[in-house]
Amino acid sequence: MLDKVPHIVSCFPSLSDISIEDWSDEGIIMLDLQPSFVFEEGQFLDHAVLILEGTVRMYKISGSGREITLYRVNGGECCPLMMSSILGETEYEASACIEKRCAVVAIPVDVFKDWMDRYKSFRQFIFKMFAKRIIIMSNLLDSINFxxxxxxxxxxxxxxxxxxxxxxxxxxxxxxxxxxxxxxxxxxxxxxxxxxxxxxxxxxxxxxxxxxxxxxxxxx
Incomplete structure (x- = not known):
């Protein structure tokens, strides 16, 4: 895992302050996710996922079965809905499917929360992701309604x-x-x-x- 830290930091500069000791925490893993892999709504998360490469489509399915794309998450980004579920300790409120093969780093929830508490740059990055997606979601709602x-x-x-x-x-x-x-x-x-x-x-x-x-x- 430590050999991959330089590449991870190049994709997520906000992680540059994370110490080598913290990167050595048990449970931090790299995953390769193939297209068509689906993570379904309603699950509790045990890892936070940061996307190094690839594209994930976030979507919702209505009770009648109609599907709508919420937004996409690309390399160098994370999913705010995922982070919200982790921080709020609630079920994941969307579904996700891999559109382009993804290389990701998965961080155990406890480690993720600890990093959020201790590392300002990482915390600011997460908040920026929230702000960016709120704007996208607001534009989506405006488009649907008006x-x-x-x-x-x-x-x-x-x-x-x-x-x-x-x-x-x-x-x-x-x-x-x-x-x-x-x-x-x-x-x-x-x-x-x-x-x-x-x-x-x-x-x-x-x-x-x-x-x-x-x-x-x-x-x-």
């Missing part, structure tokens, strides 16, 4: 093609999960946008995306 589905689809497509692409590989099912609405609603709205000439649809693909034209729908 924007039309047409506006939400337009916003998603604009965000996902901000690298200059005019196409996106995504199914209607996946888009419905990302936006937390029914597949039929997604399909109907996309067909309407296609008729208006701002995108083209094919199996598993949305192409010829006119980002500037879509932007006018975002506030609708």
């Amino acid at each position: 924007k039309s589905i047409r506006g939400r689809i337009a916003e998603y497509l604009v965000e996902m093609t901000d690298d200059g692409r005019d196409n996106l590989t995504i199914t209607h099912d996946t888009l419905s999960i990302e936006l937390g609405t029914a597949r039929e609603v997604i399909s109907r709205t996309l067909k309407s946008l296609e008729k208006e000439g701002v995108l083209q649809l094919s199996r598993g693909q949305i192409s010829h995306i006119l980002r500037e034209d879509l932007k006018k729908y975002i506030e609708q």
Whole structure:
């Protein structure tokens, strides 16, 4: 484990103050998690997980079975909902699935709490993660409550093609999960946008995306 500390610290500079003795605590382990691995809502956690590499999607499933993506956690980050469950000693209030293979360091809950108490830089990092995700969750709630589905689809497509692409590989099912609405609603709205000439649809693909034209729908 000690051999891996330099790499961990390079991903999480806030851990640079942690002493070698603390890194030697029993139970700190490295894990390699493969895509499709799922951690389900409602469990009590015995480790805090810091993601060194990869991507985890956090999501909720309603009583009716509808799924919505809350946010994603990438390398150099941790999940605030996980930290909240640990600090509040409550059940984990979301589900998580591995989208891209993850290398993680798992820290026993007692060790994690001790580090939070004793190391200011680590504590500040955790609080920053909370603040960042609160903003993301607030934006998600605003989008769900105040924007039309047409506006939400337009916003998603604009965000996902901000690298200059005019196409996106995504199914209607996946888009419905990302936006937390029914597949039929997604399909109907996309067909309407296609008729208006701002995108083209094919199996598993949305192409010829006119980002500037879509932007006018975002506030609708």
